[in-house]
Amino acid sequence: MKILLKGALTLNAEGSSFVRANVAVENGKIALVGDGAGFEADEVISLDNCLLMPAFVNAHTHLPMTLFRGAADDMPLLTWLETRIWPMEDKLSAKDALIAARLACAEMIRSGVSAFNDMYFFTDTFIEAVCESGLRGALCRAITSGDGDFRVDEAIALYDRWHGAENGRIAISFGPHAEYTCSKETLLRTRDEANKRDALLHIHCSESQEEHAQCIERHAKTPVAWFEELGLLSERTLLAHCVQVTDDDIALIAARGANVLHNPQSNLKLGSGIAPVPKMLKAGVNVALGTDGAASNNNLDMFEEMRLAATLHKGFMRDPVAVPADTALKMASANGAKALRMGCKAIAESEAADLVAISLEHPHMNPVNDALKNVVYSAGMGDVAMNMTDGKVLYYKGEYKTLDIEKIKFEANEIAKRVCV
Numbered sequence: 313m314k315i316l317l318k319g320a321l322t323l324n325a326e327g328s329s330f331v332r333a334n335v336a337v338e339n340g341k342i343a344l345v346g347d348g349a350g351f352e353a354d355e356v357i358s359l360d361n362c363l364l365m366p367a368f369v370n371a372h373t374h375l376p377m378t379l380f381r382g383a384a385d386d387m388p389l390l391t392w393l394e395t396r397i398w399p400m401e402d403k404l405s406a407k408d409a410l411i412a413a414r415l416a417c418a419e420m421i422r423s424g425v426s427a428f429n430d431m432y433f434f435t436d437t438f439i440e441a442v443c444e445s446g447l448r449g450a451l452c453r454a455i456t457s458g459d460g461d462f463r464v465d466e467a468i469a470l471y472d473r474w475h476g477a478e479n480g481r482i483a484i485s486f487g488p489h490a491e492y493t494c495s496k497e498t499l500l501r502t503r504d505e506a507n508k509r510d511a512l513l514h515i516h517c518s519e520s521q522e523e524h525a526q527c528i529e530r531h532a533k534t535p536v537a538w539f540e541e542l543g544l545l546s547e548r549t550l551l552a553h554c555v556q557v558t559d560d561d562i563a564l565i566a567a568r569g570a571n572v573l574h575n576p577q578s579n580l581k582l583g584s585g586i587a588p589v590p591k592m593l594k595a596g597v598n599v600a601l602g603t604d605g606a607a608s609n610n611n612l613d614m615f616e617e618m619r620l621a622a623t624l625h626k627g628f629m630r631d632p633v634a635v636p637a638d639t640a641l642k643m644a645s646a647n648g649a650k651a652l653r654m655g656c657k658a659i660a661e662s663e664a665a666d667l668v669a670i671s672l673e674h675p676h677m678n679p680v681n682d683a684l685k686n687v688v689y690s691a692g693m694g695d696v697a698m699n700m701t702d703g704k705v706l707y708y709k710g711e712y713k714t715l716d717i718e719k720i721k722f723e724a725n726e727i728a729k730r731v732c733v
């Protein structure tokens with residue numbers, strides 16, 4: 313299928329400004345950027361009065377938690393987990409997780425996301441939702457120590473069954489949940505299994521002060537230093553949160569080329585704090601953005617996350633250039649693609665055709681003095697006109713092409729009546 317995306321203001325390859333350019337797409341990749349002359353398209357999609365840019369990458373989320381939206385709020389992390397989330401999760405069936413994941417996929421498609429990074433359970437079942445949706449995803453089965461190491465075996469089985477499926481849209485990673493839920497032995501075995509397969513390793517790290525302090529008590533080391541001692545840090549490592557990290561931690565993360573997944577909204581809502589992102593960026597760390605699960609956000613809207621990343625650190629540091637707009641946009645897209653090793657890093661030939669068109673139709677997007685600033689500081693998920701993932705249109709002007717949104721919403725509400733009480 314050859315598609316020409318025509319008439320948009322398109323983000324340049326450097327990600328610094330929007331210029332008038334058509335984009336030709338073939339076999340899931342960007343074939344050329346320019347006027348498109350000579351490209352014999354099977355379909356031309358008109359994107360007049362739109363901006364075209366790499367789709368967002370939601371670098372840390374838990375898809376089925378959409379079910380818990382609004383059902384557990386205004387509590388500290390550990391109380392939130394122990395009194396609300398874990399009891400609700402106990403009631404969840406694999407089928408429930410599948411429907412909740414469909415809802416998450418619909419929400420991400422609507423908000424311009426093409427690729428995401430998930431950690432949860434029932435992955436082997438709800439991954440069907442990702443296949444149906446047309447999205448790209450890195451997924452892992454959360455590994456905790458509990459009754460032995462059988463979770464690692466489950467993760468291996470998941471990898472063997474799904475890694476590389478859907479024409480490479482599905483990647484399976486290894487997800488030891490966190491320092492406080494995994495023994496040393498579990499972490500070491502997970503590391504070895506991930507290394508053997510050259511797979512991503514996704515772990516929660518220094519999210520709350522309590523967790524960070526307990527780790528120091530247990531190991532006389534911060535979580536980052538503990539992971540370093542166990543040989544867990546590499547360019548394939550995805551560290552979610554890193555709110556409490558020290559300067560030494562940041563230096564270690566940078567030296568190993570590990571990636572930080574920043575979730576500003578979730579960290580604020582759970583009262584966990586503010587990650588020292590400007591310091592990480594200065595140290596050269598690849599920082600990507602995620603929404604976290606919908607129970608702690610309470611949506612999967614990357615526009616909100618991006619705007620928060622761009623403004624939060626300015627206010628906190630009393631520095632209006634702490635995270636500039638173009639940096640925030642890269643954190644929401646290219647940096648995530650780099651961390652997950654999937655998706656579109658720039659609008660350039662042979663990059664993945666994971667693209668989002670943003671409408672300039674509404675008052676809040678005008679005038680267009682600087683389109684990039686409008687995207688970061690003015691736009692919202694309601695402005696998404698098109699979501700293309702892997703060269704396929706998943707959403708265009710109000711219409712979902714792969715999912716039955718009314719059915720999904722109805723079923724999710726029915727399940728919530730049973731589970732979220």
Ligand SMILES: [Zn+2]
Nearest residue numbers: 516552604605
């Ligand atoms: Zn998380």
